[in-house]
Amino acid sequence: MKPVKKSNLGYVFKAHEESKACPQSPFILKQWVPGPEDMSEDCLKLNIYVPKNNNACSNYAGLGNQRCPSKAVMVWIHGGAFLIGQSRIYNGERLAVFGDVIVVTINYRLGALGFLSTGDGVVRGNAGLWDQAEAISWVFENIASFGGDPKKITVFGESAGASSAVFQAMFPGNIGKISRIIASSGTPLCPWTFSRKSIAKYTLRMAKRLGCVTHDNPGFSVAMHQKMISCLQRKKYKDIIENSFVGDLNETLFRPEFVPVMDAEFITSLPINDLAWNQSSSQNVSNKGLKSLSHVDAMFGNNYNDGEAIAKISVRMYFNKTAGLDFDDLMLDQNMVENIYFPKIIEDFGSENGILAFIDEKGIASQMHGVYNSDNAGLKDISSGINQTSQQRDLALTTILDLTSDYEFIVPTIQTITSHKSSTPPPSISSRHSFLFLFDRKYPYNPSFDWIKHASHGDDLPYIFGFPESMKMAFKITDEIEKAEWGTSTVMMTYWTNFAKTGNPNQPRQIPTRWEEFNSDSLNYLYITDRMARTNARHKLFLDRVNLWKTFPPREPRTNDF
Secondary structure, eight states: OOOOOOOOOSSOOOOOSOOOBOSOOHHHHHHSSOOOOOBOSOOOOEEEEOOSOOGGGGGSTTOTTSOOOOEEEEEEEOOSTTTSOOGGGSOOHHHHHHHTOEEEEEOOOOHHHHHOOOSSSSOOSOHHHHHHHHHHHHHHHHGGGGTEEEEEEEEEEETHHHHHHHHHHHSGGGTTTOOEEEEESOOTTSGGGOOSSOOHHHHHHHHHHTTSOOSSOOOOOHHHHHHHHHHHTTSOHHHHHHTOOOOOHHHHSSSOSSOOOOOSSSOOSOHHHHTOTTOOTTGGGGOHHHHHHTTSEEEEEEETBTTHHHIIIIIHHHHHHHHSOOTTOTTOOHHHIIIIIHHHHHHHHHHHTTOGGGSOHHHHHHHHHHHHHHHHGGGGGGOTTSOHHHHHHHHHHHHHHHHHHIIIIIHHHHHHHHHHHHSOOOTTOSOOOEEEEEEOOOOTTSOOOTTOOSOBTTTTHHHHHTSOGGGHHHHTOOHHHHHHHHHHHHHHHHHHHHHHHHSOTTSSSOOSSOOOOOOTTTOEEEEEOSSOOGGGEEESTTHHHHHHHHTSOOSOOOGGGO
């Protein structure tokens, strides 16, 4: 169900407390970014952080005692696989004060409560996306009262929040409300962020567990769906959450049960078609999603080992189930990866892109063998003190990590920014910018596996927000850690807030390394670490690995394709 705009309260609302989390699994929340566990169904609220010090006014000649110039606005959408997360972990005070911007953080409904669908008009799905859109509309309509500029709204997020930022920019209803987006570790092309198949089967399984249907196949009629939903609405939210994990490992290896789907309203076409490789200007004129996206400046990026979370949890479970192996088992080697994991990824890639019947699975596996074996061959030189069996296991784990990072995160990001860059902006926009980054400051204070050498999924979060008090528990932040990492954090906050103000991360505030804009020839990107220099401006990110995926069919086959 879509959110309903709150009517005028008729009194002054005292916004002294950050909003509680939307209902979700507290157990899974603890595994990701732990925070306060008190939840409420009355969670669709936002937090606004406004710099109190208005000394910036003195920089504008002739203003005297007039009101400060309106500030750029940054609206944060949290991540968590559309399953968990909450806004109050991301306290925006330090980012707002450091960058002289207004930061807004929002909640949205999660899991089955936010993305349940019956596959028809009874419950279309994507309620969580509608929540986000309503929050963006509220900010657009009201942020001027807080000193914000509604013409400079940047929607930014990480993981599912990043995918959401892109979904929101692709939604025609947001044209004119969003000026820029920053998508860190997520786009609608990431396999875990969207299901081309109906998720009504999961709704049915959950309803059966809760006694709202009695048969495995009760018939998919509108009347049956209405009766089932009416029954579910009478259940406690805790019961909904506890009974919503209904997919088996084969079904949920790459995505949770309840994620965004095509609903013929918010998402009207497949993301893989909206954001296909190598679209020309003439092709994307009628593409509604890409046409909407073409209105905004965009920053896209990943963490080097973004696939770490999925690899060490879901993929690890899959190897344990299919081969009885854990990741510390010395029997794990490259051949097992190629025999167990390659086919599963190829199957999911083909199925989710509607091309399974048209791809050469053995040919793709052979290409993967050539690229990923070659890319990881150098690891043999760093294990001189370890026996050969351990070397083979470490090579296999690195292949799993690289392949998961590429399939789930990096390749979708590069495909998305390539489409954004090739899109045709409307005549009303004189210039439109695209920037790509790779973050590689591995957060050194949380325990990790030895085979994870680079920045993992989520390692960038405390740097973006300036190590706020709200993240201390999740990231084990001490005063010493904050002091040691503050320099890297200020670099990131400078790039991020510069972009929010101007669409260019290089200005107005001075930066350590010039960030060259992305283009489809040089594939420029900024390599963000704790030591920034001229050489951090790079090009052709993971070129061989990305080119491998570009050779596969780029979109759903149509009748004139074969």
